[in-house]
Amino acid sequence: MISKVQVVGASMSTFTRTIRMALEYVKVPYEQISAFPHSEEIKQYNAFGKLPALLIPGRPKPMVETLVMRTFIDATYGNDKTRLTPLDLESQLNVNFWISSVSDHVFKNLIFGVAKPREMMEKRNESEEAIQERLSKSMPLALRTLAHLNDEYMNSEGPYLCGDQITWADLYLYPCMADMFSLPETQQFKQVAPKIWIWYQHFEQLDLAKNTYSGSVAQQRASL
Template sequence: MTPQIEIVGPQFSTFVRSVMLCCEEKGIAYHAGMQLEGQDVEFKGEAHLAINPLGKVPVIHHKGRFLYETGPICRYLDSAFEGQALQPQDLYAKSIVDQWCQVISTQVDRVIVRDYLLEFAFPKGENGAIRMDKVADAQPSVIAVLGILEQQIGDQAFICGDQFTIADALLIPMLDYLVGLPHGEQLLRPDMRLTSYIGRMQKRASCQNVLPKPAKPK
């Protein structure tokens, strides 16, 4: 099927995966990778900076136009394409989803991905070793954030209620990487509701198509 949109960004990126999940949920045909119209795009190279001067991913290309920043991309896809709604109709419920999208994209991403997972994926220690002191320093904040998410999920099917939303698309790639660490069960115990949520999401068709891709978070 000819892609309806191009997602510029490596498929191991958590935020690229979030956009891919939204496409999967809505049935949007897409291509994801560091290519644009069949040409390779060097990360932070001239072609990349031309479509996002901040040099970040993802960027989407749709009908000759470009858009970057994951939250706005996902909201655009939800509005521009038919298919399953990824946001509630009710104003307050929609605002709650927006609230959690903001929290996940900033604070949760910083604590879980930037300060923790990246040390395992791209270790900066001597001879490429993981800096276990940095891991130990970051782990209390990871545990604290997971506690907040555990409280939020409660008995709900999804992070913001009974509907898969953009907030789930943002969150699950991060948690999928986290639970996949060798010591993942120390952070996400089998008896936690958040662990059950991750298991349910991993079985979802969209996640089955996205999460098993090359496994390095960014």
């Protein structure tokens, strides 16, 4: 029987970082158990091999899928000051827009369109010229995606994606943008999404971002 909340996942995983940041935000002590996607370690908890899994003392069944974890964290640890899902409908719709956009468009067009191909080619020691040629096919869509998100953020009246308070929207987007802004293509990303860049710079100064930085893709690239 475990005595503390445990997050099973890799530090480089954006979804793992999202859940870790949420626990940091609601001030729930936890420990991380390292596991990589589709490894035997994670398959003990999630047959699909997806990260992360959340283990809660007193609950015999591990929690998988971040939607389930979001609901549990809000209901169990959230209060008027720390609830990551707003109570009013319009704000909830806005938060869900951002989460859906990250889970679909950001992952497909930026992470898998740019970050992952670059990472794989760098590991094979391919030339920067070859990398740029490969990315020339995916960068236009990646930049359009960022520009669209920048336009959406223009409607926000606060420093966070959905206003004056941190929400799940910020916790989903930030780990992805931390990875993207660590790439050599950063300048192009800044040019098409200047407000997202400002939001990112503000968010990375928060303790919940700093406390989950170690082992992230951004940290690994900074140490190269």
